[in-house]
Amino acid sequence: MNNVAVIGASGYVGAELIGLLCKHNKVAIKHLLVSENSCSEGKLFSDLHGRWQGVCDVPLQSFSSQWFDEYASTIDSVFFATPHEFSADWAQAFVNAGVKVFDLSGGFRLNDAQDYPKYYGFEHSHIDALEVAKYGLAEWHESSIKETALVAVPGCYPTASLLALKPITENLFYLENSLIVVNGISGVSGAGRSASLATNFNEVSLGAYNILKHRHQPEISQEAGTEVIFNPHLAPYKRGLLSTVTLQLKEDITTEQIEQAFINAYQDKALIRLLNTWPKIDNVAHTPFADIHWQYDEQKHVLVVSCAIDNLLKGAASQALQCFNISNDLPSQYSLLAPNYIGGSYE
Ligand SMILES: NC(=O)C1=CN([C@@H]2O[C@H](COP(=O)(O)OP(=O)(O)OC[C@H]3O[C@@H](n4cnc5c(N)ncnc54)[C@H](OP(=O)(O)O)[C@@H]3O)[C@@H](O)[C@H]2O)C=CC1
Numbered sequence: 297m298n299n300v301a302v303i304g305a306s307g308y309v310g311a312e313l314i315g316l317l318c319k320h321n322k323v324a325i326k327h328l329l330v331s332e333n334s335c336s337e338g339k340l341f342s343d344l345h346g347r348w349q350g351v352c353d354v355p356l357q358s359f360s361s362q363w364f365d366e367y368a369s370t371i372d373s374v375f376f377a378t379p380h381e382f383s384a385d386w387a388q389a390f391v392n393a394g395v396k397v398f399d400l401s402g403g404f405r406l407n408d409a410q411d412y413p414k415y416y417g418f419e420h421s422h423i424d425a426l427e428v429a430k431y432g433l434a435e436w437h438e439s440s441i442k443e444t445a446l447v448a449v450p451g452c453y454p455t456a457s458l459l460a461l462k463p464i465t466e467n468l469f470y471l472e473n474s475l476i477v478v479n480g481i482s483g484v485s486g487a488g489r490s491a492s493l494a495t496n497f498n499e500v501s502l503g504a505y506n507i508l509k510h511r512h513q514p515e516i517s518q519e520a521g522t523e524v525i526f527n528p529h530l531a532p533y534k535r536g537l538l539s540t541v542t543l544q545l546k547e548d549i550t551t552e553q554i555e556q557a558f559i560n561a562y563q564d565k566a567l568i569r570l571l572n573t574w575p576k577i578d579n580v581a582h583t584p585f586a587d588i589h590w591q592y593d594e595q596k597h598v599l600v601v602s603c604a605i606d607n608l609l610k611g612a613a614s615q616a617l618q619c620f621n622i623s624n625d626l627p628s629q630y631s632l633l634a635p636n637y638i639g640g641s642y643e
């Protein structure tokens with residue numbers, strides 16, 4: 297059994313993650329934590345998140361340095377579903393205490409410490425840990441996830457965008473110095489549980505935001521290995537995220553090469569579904585799947601790839617669990633799919 301703690305248990309991502317951990321037969325949930333002065337402290341997890349009544353009726357504790365001193369060394373893994381700065385401050389301490397860290401925030405996703413003040417609004421307190429952390433896009437980084445004690449679970453938009461981009465960028469099919477445009481659309485749960493005017497039911501209307509300054513732009517560019525333009529949009533539905541990317545390819549690239557690149561990348565990846573039609577949010581919401589479809593104009597050498605995920609699952613909680621599984625030598629999809637599922641059918 298792997299003894300785990302989740303910090304950020306009152307939030308949307310923490311709740312999804314705890315729901316998944318409850319179904320994992322190699323996990324024992326030991327502590328569910330919120331911030332030191334949280335109004336949720338002492339409440340039952342299931343009182344805050346009614347979907348899990350009778351499934352996880354565990355009281356929430358508050359995280360503090362006293363809690364850390366008393367309990368950190370008694371757990372094997374910790375999941376941070378917390379603000380970025382909290383993760384940046386605390387992850388290294390857990391690693392030093394021998395605990396594997398799965399950070400669902402952006403605290404360790406960017407390699408360059410100078411990007412933190414610019415995109416996240418704080419100076420990173422553990423630049424050394426930034427160098428140790430490994431980016432955990434589960435389908436692409438199995439070997440580095442296995443090696444590290446600190447996994448930076450990718451952001452929601454970067455997950456969908458990179459799953460769409462990487463078969464092309466890894467094969468260097470795109471025209472160098474051409475514009476790569478990533479258009480993302482997210483449901484409102486992407487903004488977290490705390491109320492704000494921008495996410496108020498009466499205020500949300502499909503629209504772009506944070507254009508040319510969103511923190512996922514450097515993350516996508518870093519992991520794609522080339523600069524992208526990222527256009528995020530907020531849409532009036534609860535959950536699900538669609539990322540559609542447009543690339544100019546080199547003149548000699550054929551439809552067959554693209555087809556082969558996607559097959560090579562994903563044919564043995566149980567949670568990626570290559571579709572023959574454009575993906576839809578409703579088909580992936582509440583699931584750990586990423587659905588992908590593409591279309592290539594061989595005359596203009598323009599490729600469009602679209603990927604749909606659930607922002608709270610493949611974009612956060614279920615991908616964190618994939619990273620946990622990989623790190624513990626389990627199949628990435630362990631406990632996320634029925635054990636006898638072999639991709640489209642059951643044995
Ligand atoms: N929403 C999404 O689609 C995605 C979110 N993420 C990332 O996951 C993380 C959580 O997001 P989300 O669940 O949406 O956010 P929420 O605002 O819904 O939840 C944040 C959680 O963090 C806890 N928290 C806040 N401050 C502290 C602190 N100082 N110490 C301990 N716990 C603290 C809160 O507890 P309390 O306030 O009760 O103390 C709450 O449980 C963020 O980093 C976010 O960027 C990643 C991918 C997708």
Ligand SMILES: CC(=O)N[C@@H](CCC(=O)OP(=O)(O)O)C(=O)O
Pocket residue numbers: 400401402450451452453482483484485486487488528530
């Ligand atoms: C709709 C919405 O507001 N989405 C959030 C992104 C989701 C998130 O929480 O960010 P990480 O994936 O980096 O952790 C945003 O644009 O800031």
